[in-house]
Amino acid sequence: MSDRAASVLAVAVCVGAWWAQAVPLVPAVLALALALVLRRPALLIVAAAVLASALGARAWAGLVPPAAAPVAGEVVLLSDPVEVRGATKVDVGLGGRRVEAWARGRAAAVLAPRLAGERVVVEGRLRPPPPEARAWLARRHVSARLSVDGAGPWRPGNLASRAANALRHTLVAGARPLAAEQRALLTGMVFGDDRDQSVAVADDFRAAGLTHLLAVSGQNVAFVLVLAGPGLRRLGLGGRWAASLAVIAFFGVVTRWEPSVLRASAMAALAVTATGLGRPASRRRLLALAVAGVVLVDPLLVHSVGFRLSVGASAGILALAGPLARRLPGPRWLAEGLAVTLAAQVGVAPVLVPTFGGLPLASVPANLLAVPAAGPLMIWGLTAGLVAGVAGPPLDGVLHLPTSWLLAWVAGVARGAADLPLGRLELAHLLALGVVAVSVVVGRQRLPTVVPAAGLAAAALVVLAPAWAAGGGGGPATEPARGAELWRAGAVVLVLDDPDPAALLEGLRSEGVRRLDVVVARRGSAPVASSVLLLRARLPVGVVLAPEDHRIRDAVVPDEGSVVEVGDLELDVVRTDGPLEVQVRRSP
Numbered sequence: 001m002s003d004r005a006a007s008v009l010a011v012a013v014c015v016g017a018w019w020a021q022a023v024p025l026v027p028a029v030l031a032l033a034l035a036l037v038l039r040r041p042a043l044l045i046v047a048a049a050v051l052a053s054a055l056g057a058r059a060w061a062g063l064v065p066p067a068a069a070p071v072a073g074e075v076v077l078l079s080d081p082v083e084v085r086g087a088t089k090v091d092v093g094l095g096g097r098r099v100e101a102w103a104r105g106r107a108a109a110v111l112a113p114r115l116a117g118e119r120v121v122v123e124g125r126l127r128p129p130p131p132e133a134r135a136w137l138a139r140r141h142v143s144a145r146l147s148v149d150g151a152g153p154w155r156p157g158n159l160a161s162r163a164a165n166a167l168r169h170t171l172v173a174g175a176r177p178l179a180a181e182q183r184a185l186l187t188g189m190v191f192g193d194d195r196d197q198s199v200a201v202a203d204d205f206r207a208a209g210l211t212h213l214l215a216v217s218g219q220n221v222a223f224v225l226v227l228a229g230p231g232l233r234r235l236g237l238g239g240r241w242a243a244s245l246a247v248i249a250f251f252g253v254v255t256r257w258e259p260s261v262l263r264a265s266a267m268a269a270l271a272v273t274a275t276g277l278g279r280p281a282s283r284r285r286l287l288a289l290a291v292a293g294v295v296l297v298d299p300l301l302v303h304s305v306g307f308r309l310s311v312g313a314s315a316g317i318l319a320l321a322g323p324l325a326r327r328l329p330g331p332r333w334l335a336e337g338l339a340v341t342l343a344a345q346v347g348v349a350p351v352l353v354p355t356f357g358g359l360p361l362a363s364v365p366a367n368l369l370a371v372p373a374a375g376p377l378m379i380w381g382l383t384a385g386l387v388a389g390v391a392g393p394p395l396d397g398v399l400h401l402p403t404s405w406l407l408a409w410v411a412g413v414a415r416g417a418a419d420l421p422l423g424r425l426e427l428a429h430l431l432a433l434g435v436v437a438v439s440v441v442v443g444r445q446r447l448p449t450v451v452p453a454a455g456l457a458a459a460a461l462v463v464l465a466p467a468w469a470a471g472g473g474g475g476p477a478t479e480p481a482r483g484a485e486l487w488r489a490g491a492v493v494l495v496l497d498d499p500d501p502a503a504l505l506e507g508l509r510s511e512g513v514r515r516l517d518v519v520v521a522r523r524g525s526a527p528v529a530s531s532v533l534l535l536r537a538r539l540p541v542g543v544v545l546a547p548e549d550h551r552i553r554d555a556v557v558p559d560e561g562s563v564v565e566v567g568d569l570e571l572d573v574v575r576t577d578g579p580l581e582v583q584v585r586r587s588p
Contacts, residue, residue, distance in 0.1 A: 209363020316347020
């Protein structure tokens with residue numbers, strides 16, 4: 001099969017999985033087998049798409065929510081527990097289902113230290129997920145929620161999970177000399193565990209377009225195979241192949257088989273197999289076959305944003321990095337680094353822009369500066385980190401000195417790039433660039449007519465983009481995040497009602513907010529106090545108004561019935577006892 005046919009096969013399989021119609025499974029399997037025997041690429045593509053559709057329909061059919069029922073028994077943890085706004089959340093296996101479990105209090109204290117693969121005895125109540133979350137949870141194979149009232153004894157999982165968890169424990173133990181923020185970055189970059197990252201640091205990496213550094217990818221898999229290389233080369237051909245697959249599989253267990261890990265691991269396994277057979281394949285073909293294979297195994301992957309971003313970045317680099325590097329001026333090392341960065345951004349833009357609203361332009365300089373340090377950091381953090389975990393103090397502190405320097409550099413790049421006022425590439429800009437790209441290709445033959453028309457269309461799209469974006473507003477207030485209201489009229493006023501801190505920071509950045517003159521905290525609880533503290537750390541914040549029972553440092557309790565004027569806005573204080581009730585309006 002040629003590279004082009006393999007690419008068409010991957011696209012056809014993804015389309016079939018997305019379509020997910022109840023096609024008879026047996027005829028689809030027989031058609032696929034016949035196509036393989038006859039070596040007919042066209043028949044193979046059609047049969048694979050039909051099979052993916054049939055498998056996708058079966059996957060959705062298996063996610064029918066169960067009836068509410070009490071639960072008492074042992075569950076296996078399918079993910080690492082994570083804290084979400086005072087509760088502990090973890091996916092567990094229960095009776096053949098993947099269930100999202102939530103726990104508070106003593107039950108949360110038992111679950112929080114556990115890791116994926118371990119088994120815990122729980123008591124609680126199983127219930128269908130709420131309708132608004134059902135589709136989102138189903139894409140993760142979750143068909144129910146479990147409210148955990150009690151958690152009891154636990155025991156380790158199987159041999160693979162015990163070995164993977166032991167490796168993670170060793171790496172974390174060796175990183176104790178690092179500051180908490182640096183420890184969280186190290187675990188994220190080495191094996192994808194971002195649970196302890198602060199909201200501020202996560203927002204920096206998101207604003208700088210560097211979140212891919214905190215997710216395990218093909219680069220991590222390649223580094224692990226390089227580290228295992230000396231031992232693998234001592235084996236015979238068959239043993240080397242089997243051991244390489246074992247290393248890839250074990251690394252997948254360590255990194256919890258995230259969607260990007262599945263894609264990277266499948267691609268690496270195919271590369272190892274092709275080399276062992278003496279039939280090395282191009283990276284483009286390996287990517288296409290890997291995508292087709294993992295989607296046939298798990299059709300719901302086509303709905304995973306992480307999977308689509310991983311595939312898009314890889315495809316962009318394979319298709320565009322080489323041509324761009326040959327055409328960019330300057331030193332080769334700079335041209336190649338810039339080419340890879342631009343190609344990856346082009347690859348993820350069709351997924352990132354519609355899903356998250358934009359692609360930060362700061363990602364280009366940020367990746368150029370941070371990525372060269374990320375490779376050595378991953379290798380050193382894994383190798384020296386294991387030695388540090390075994391040796392303990394004082395050697396662990398010495399071994400992690402280079403780690404701390406590299407982490408400080410990457411974090412500093414993320415912070416600096418997040419502050420750059422470069423804006424974002426939004427959907428209208430993406431469409432405009434697409435028009436320009438098409439005009440360049442088509443215009444080679446019809447240059448006098450196509451290029452000017454395409455240029456005018458692109459300019460119109462860019463000019464009209466702000467008008468389209470503003471057309472949906474019904475008044476002076478916007479909602480940067482659920483539970484937050486933003487007013488701008490000569491001043492910037494933010495009204496908070498316990499929003500999600502991460503969504504709040506991202507929403508304010510999307511709105512282009514650079515300062516806050518007044519923050520109205522409707523509630524004085526600890527979560528709202530933490531949000532105000534986070535805002536003060538990220539932006540210049542003027543006055544904070546809060547209710548009488550607040551826990552917010554330096555906040556002001558306004559007089560009930562008073563009017564606060566700021567810019568062209570008036571804030572009428574209706575009530576201060578309980579939730580602070582303030583009505584915001586433009587000055588007459």
